[in-house]
Amino acid sequence: MQMEKSGVLWAGGSYIIWGFMPIYWKILEHVTSVEILLSRVVWAFILTLLLVLLMRHGRYLKEDLQTLWRSQRNFWGLFCASALVSTNWFMYIWAVNHGYIVQTSLGYYMNPLISVLLGVIFLKEKLSGAQKIAFLLAATGVTILTLSYGVFPWLAFVLAATFAVYGLLKKQIKLDALRGMTIETLFITPFALMYYIWLFVDGRAVFFHADVKTDILLILTGVATALPLVMYAKGVQRIPLYMAGFLQYIAPTIMLFLGVIVYHETFGKIDLLSFSFIWSALLLFTASKVLEVLKAKKNNLSEEPI
Template identity: 75%
Template sequence: MQTEKSGVLWAVGSYLIWGIMPIYWKNLEHVSSTEIIISRIIWAFVVTLLLILILKGGRHLKEDIQRLWQSQRDFWSLFFASVLISANWFIYIWAVNHGYIVQASLGYYMNPLVSVLLGIFFLKERLSRAQQVAFLLATVGVAILTISYGQFPWLSFSLATSFAVYGLIKKRIHLDALRGMTIETFFITPFAIIYYIWLFMDDGAVFLHANIKTDILLILTGVATALPLVMYAKGVQRIPLYMAGFLQYIAPTLMLFIGVFIFKETFEKIELLSFSFIWAGLILFTASKVLEFVKMKKNQP
């Protein structure tokens, strides 16, 4: 019981950090989204590698890399996953710094539903009747938003899809969260460094050319990336999967409130109607998963 309680605290802590991150990125809106993302990749790699070395996990990291190289399919799948998560980070930061926090929150609300669709197509998973109704409700919500905008919410869909496909790949490759993050950022770091060198040569870099505050915030993007990830990894190991799924809505909900109440983004009746359908679908979906878990526990000897 104590283990589960600590797991909840770790998981909630990670989602709270992810939820308030738009405020952090807004303090860097004078920096291009591209420079922010390459800073995040480089410093995330540095921070996670240092953490591994401090925790004396260097040998395990080396073994993970060797095992990945022996399975070329896993190696290149993880490389593709690292490209996807980098793209997800870029879209998210661009959205926040261009006044689309509400659309970004919608993307992370949609993410679990897209993940389940991928599970149906690629892992041959089946949905219960309640889960089918949940999908229908969420689809209606997205349809209302699409009609009201006059175009499909590509930004939200891109965030949801990139993260869902990333999750699908990660599900098939069993790696420790911290070491996996180190390897993923290692894949992209050489490209990020080359781009940063080009930025400096072209006098386009803000890092070391603006002020101390900006430099510190760019360096701390590594901590902002690694800290909630480690907290999340600690949390999900200690709590049931359905609870982790329920708690994950903390982050997009906080993002939504921050977008509407702090940064005064538009959230009119049509958005409320659309989100209501999506929220109803998510509640029904989560409730069905909870009931499945409880029933499974009861049937266990």
């Protein structure tokens, strides 16, 4: 029980940080989304590498790289995962700093449903009747939004899809969370450094060309990236998967609150209607998963010898 409580604190804390992250990116809105992404990649790599070395796990990191290289499928799978999560980070930062926090919230509400759909398609997982209804409800919500906007909410979909495919790839590659993130950022860091050098040469880099506050905030993007991911990794190891899935709705709920209440983004009756369909889908989906787990536990107990 104590282990589960600490797991909820770790995982819940990570989602709370992710939920309030738009405030951080808003403070840096005078910096281009590309440069924020470059800083995030480079400083996250430096931070995670330092942590690995301080923990004296350098040889394990080397072994992980060697193991990955021997399995080219896993090596390039993780490379693709790294590219996808970098794309997700960029789109998220761009969306926040261009007044689309509500759409980012929608994207992260859609994420678990797309993840399950990918599981059905690629991992041959089965859906219950309730889960199929949940997908129909979510699809109805997205359709209403599409008709009201006149265009498909592509930003929300890209955020949801990139993170869902990233999760699918990561699920098939077993790595320690901290070392795995070090390797992921290692893949992208050379490209990020080359682009950053070009920004400096072209005179468009803000880093070292603005104020000290901006420089510190750009450096701390590494902490903002790594801290919640490490907290999440520690948390999900100690709690059931369905509980982790339920907790992940904390982040988009906070984002939605920030977008509407703090940053005054539009959220009319049509938005409320479509979000209501998606919230209903998530509640139905989560409830069905909880019932599945409880039923499985009950069956296991009844099968145990007296």
